[in-house]
Amino acid sequence: MPTKNTSIHGEWSSRLAFILAAAGSAVGLGNIWKFPYMAGENGGGAFVLIYLACIAVFGLPIMMAEVMLGRRGRQSPINTMKTLSQQESAHKAWGLLGWSGVLAGVLILSYYSVIAGWSLSYVIESVSGSLKGISGTQAGELFESLIASPLTLIFWHTVFMVMTMIVVARGVIGGLEVAVRYLMPSLLILILVLIAYSVSQGHFMLGVEFMFTPDFSKINQDVLLSAMGQAFFSLSLGMGAIMIYGSYLSQQASIAKTSFAVALMDTSVAILAGLAIFPIVFANHLDTGQGAALIFNTLPLAFGQMPGGVIFGTLFFVLLVFAAWTSSISLIEPAVAWLVERRGLTRIKASIICGFVTWLVGLGTVFSFNIWETYTMFDKTVFDLLDYLTTNIMLPLGGLLIAVFVGWSMRESSVRDEMAMSNPVLYQAWRLLIRFVTPVGVLLIFLNVIGII
Numbered sequence: 001m002p003t004k005n006t007s008i009h010g011e012w013s014s015r016l017a018f019i020l021a022a023a024g025s026a027v028g029l030g031n032i033w034k035f036p037y038m039a040g041e042n043g044g045g046a047f048v049l050i051y052l053a054c055i056a057v058f059g060l061p062i063m064m065a066e067v068m069l070g071r072r073g074r075q076s077p078i079n080t081m082k083t084l085s086q087q088e089s090a091h092k093a094w095g096l097l098g099w100s101g102v103l104a105g106v107l108i109l110s111y112y113s114v115i116a117g118w119s120l121s122y123v124i125e126s127v128s129g130s131l132k133g134i135s136g137t138q139a140g141e142l143f144e145s146l147i148a149s150p151l152t153l154i155f156w157h158t159v160f161m162v163m164t165m166i167v168v169a170r171g172v173i174g175g176l177e178v179a180v181r182y183l184m185p186s187l188l189i190l191i192l193v194l195i196a197y198s199v200s201q202g203h204f205m206l207g208v209e210f211m212f213t214p215d216f217s218k219i220n221q222d223v224l225l226s227a228m229g230q231a232f233f234s235l236s237l238g239m240g241a242i243m244i245y246g247s248y249l250s251q252q253a254s255i256a257k258t259s260f261a262v263a264l265m266d267t268s269v270a271i272l273a274g275l276a277i278f279p280i281v282f283a284n285h286l287d288t289g290q291g292a293a294l295i296f297n298t299l300p301l302a303f304g305q306m307p308g309g310v311i312f313g314t315l316f317f318v319l320l321v322f323a324a325w326t327s328s329i330s331l332i333e334p335a336v337a338w339l340v341e342r343r344g345l346t347r348i349k350a351s352i353i354c355g356f357v358t359w360l361v362g363l364g365t366v367f368s369f370n371i372w373e374t375y376t377m378f379d380k381t382v383f384d385l386l387d388y389l390t391t392n393i394m395l396p397l398g399g400l401l402i403a404v405f406v407g408w409s410m411r412e413s414s415v416r417d418e419m420a421m422s423n424p425v426l427y428q429a430w431r432l433l434i435r436f437v438t439p440v441g442v443l444l445i446f447l448n449v450i451g452i453i
């Protein structure tokens, strides 16, 4: 028997509402800002290939497992893991999985919000016409001057955190559905506009080649770990975001089909973003490995040159902010839901507390681009450290533990009951993946990185 039929926080109005919300969580800065620069830094095709394999072998099975756990537990990830481990007579320590997820969510949002702040500031740059006819050097200078100013970054980081916490305080169920229903198709259209521009510039095939011709000599431990981390990050897995959205999913909806739809949408947006960006990089002789600045140094060139660039550019950055917004809501929802369940706080109070803590931690990222730029640990700034710790370690580890819990600690009958998959062959295939292939694969990559194998 499932724990409860609905969550105290509410339920999605339909399966489509869940798909939209989960896609809203998955599609974000990770697809449009991070995927291209990670691919650029890690050798293009080789990275993309491993990334796609990670989505199929780790991402999809774990997404199904996470949604299933959420729907069975019907509470915040912390309480879901607690309740399920009791019900399944598993060890109490499984509750810690919920905690590490909440921590990962706060840490990710702390820097995610700063980057979303950059996008906000580019909305203004674009609408004011300052990207018109901009040269590569000028675009670089514009970006440098933005990140050099702690006050400007704090301002935008604050605006974005307030935007996020207002939605979370009001409850995520109502607003998200409407927002994402229009956001996704519009974002897709604008990426297609960019691709059309890239094609018209005549360097499209260079971009395609860069992304799809894997140079296997480029694969090393870092590429493996980054591609795996990026798969988890992009699908919002391993920290309870998808779990809590699953807890608002109705009992009838098919977990397998919904997860597949979300993973497909997310992956398509990332690939299309890459196809839009790399041709512009090559056409302007820019560096593919320039890191976090990549889209901010390339897209203004495209918008600055194309007809109607002010409108398209503004729309694009507005949509990027929206995409980041719907993701950031899911990053903090587990923490807020837990405070409401555990401490009986109102959503408003819980949101203020979580929002403030996250905002404060975010200052570390703000300063890492300017006054603390030279403070590094293991050769990484605060931002790099937070990103590495969460994306490459916490999320895959969370995913690994979810696979072990679902595959080994839960009773088969509970899992089968909750998954309710009508096709027995697909169910067995998923079970095989979640018990053996997924956990062993993630573990091997970890062991490889620490040098044991």
Ligand code: PFF
Residues within 6 Å of the ligand: 025, 026, 027, 028, 029, 030, 031, 105, 108, 232, 233, 234, 235, 236, 237, 239, 240, 241, 242, 327, 328, 330, 331
């Ligand atoms: N998936 C989001 C993106 O690609 O931008 C980021 C994210 C959201 C990561 C929620 C993790 C998460 F739990």
